[in-house]
Amino acid sequence: MFKPIKSLAFATLGLAIAAPVMAEEVNLYSYRQPELLKPLTDAFEAETGIDVNVAYLSKGMVERLTAEGKRSPADLVLTVDISRLSAVVEAGLTQPVQSDVLTANVPAAYHDPDGQWWGLTTRARVVYASKDRVKPGEVTTYEDLADPKWKGRICTRSGTHAYNVALTAAVIHHLGEDGAKQWLEGVKANLARKPQGNDRAQVKAIWAGECDIAIGNTYYMGKMLEDPEQKAWADSVNIVFPVFEGGGAHVNISGVALTKSAPNKENALKLMEFLTSPKAQQIYAEANHEYPIAPGSEPGELVKSWGSFTADDVNLMELAKLRPAALRIIEEVDFDG
Template identity: 80%
Template sequence: MRLAPATLALIAAAGPALAQEVNLYSYRQPELLAPLTDAFTEATGIEVNVAYLSSGMVERLQAEGDRSPADLVFTVDISRLSAIVNAGVTQPVESEVLEENVPEQYRDPGNEWFGLTTRARIVYASKDRVDPLEVTTYEDLADPKWKGRICTRSGTHPYNVALVAAHLYHHNEEETKEWLEGLKANLARKPQGNDRAQVKAIWAGECDLALGNTYYMGKMLEDPEQKEWADSANVLFPVFEGGGTHENISGVAMTKSAPNRENALKMMEFLSSPEAQEVYAHANYEYPIAPGTEADELVQSWGSFEADDVNLMDLADLRPDALRLIEEVDFDG
């Protein structure tokens, strides 16, 4: 990756490193991080050691305590970011560079995590059986006309819990529960599988609409075995009544122990740079958030949308209530 002179200057101006390494715990895949870690090392001489985890990040950091080698954590979904902060294993970071690169709605109010890219939680719709103008809001999904025509993964998956939390932000509990009951009544089958499985179900004629994240469309289009599924569906960007399209996020936070704090700050600022955000967003078909950045051409081809302007920590605070409502209606039952 080729860095702009301004980005290199910011990294150099951060001062000499205490140790020529930085340690990262990540829930993201190696193939997504490697271009960024390689570019950071090339620009700074600082080696990046990554521990790729599938689960248990909070528990590991708590068990390690002050002895933890981790400087940074890199993860997706506001529920995971807020869980890390609430566990007391991160520290606030003051940085003019981060504040300039990361809009306020995409960072923790206490500066304990910073967003890097976003993904929209959208509707996949059959090209053959659904007029795109029929679904313009999330509330539309509870309309009885869709009875037996919607597919989704588990209601208790973090992606869907965040969406329900967003509904709860714009509506009261009673309205959100009614919406969940209406959505459940419209399901074509019991919630199952991942987001790609829902698009496959549209292709197979099992349902006409499905909830999913935008980036899965890009992933399926690059997979010869799944391209046919993706080609059968349109990407629709519904909004909440009185709001925008729901987004979730990937983000980074500095650990409380951070043995290489100076290097960790350099890497956070690097990851937030427009150049790094665009590389990462293009690799995973997500949306960069730094001012002046653009999504991949394929992602742009799906259309534009007005993002919901709620701070994601407000949604994280609503997550327990959202999960309770999902369980009260027995959404997965």
């Protein structure tokens, strides 16, 4: 069911029965919870008069769109992580969008060269380091994580999680497959415990003294600081922005794509252009503690306080193409074993 940010006109989507097309609405399938999108959709509705209906999916977006086929009510898909975006594209469920507004708002590294998906915000995959047990400058590169000096000191979530698969793909881009395999073997040898939990669980483990550094996304710092039960975890660590030798910090994105069926294509394009505008970028970045990508937009004050970094300039679609190799190498080294 669509979880209405505005009430919607679809009784059931499980049977892929399309409701009558309404002239002034747009339908969005999202891996992001509706409450995170509500400030954006409220602003878009106020500006355009177009109702936004959001169906939140925890998983199975490709399978659902495939099952619905041409009868799908979805106009847009919004998701986090380049691998999830590319999976929808590779399944043939999207259509290209060419727009001068989108091109002006979204840097080349953050959209598909063929216009199949467009980035909205970025997050960096960083190192959370214990304030008590890690000195400034002890870790500066992703390559450092394989150094034996970190033996028994690193925590991370599963290597096969989309965020770590994307990071491994970036390692392949910089070091090649053989180098990436050696890197993963080195990181595995340095783990304090078997990969488990989410990114916040790794920071909790640092707070509890189980490890000294962890790999995680930047925005989780903001999420933890907002939670009274987790604030102590956040206060126990510093954010370190490692880079690749000869490159920058690994970033991933949230992004949007126009579905192949799109019954409200014109309204969908308006929403895409709005979401990439500096105004919407500012709202989105503030709500989710992420980095806006539109020229002239800036992150919120909390995010700014974490420090600045130079993002790696590889087009994320290139990393998406390396995802199969990344998964294969992760399994070859039995990273989660």
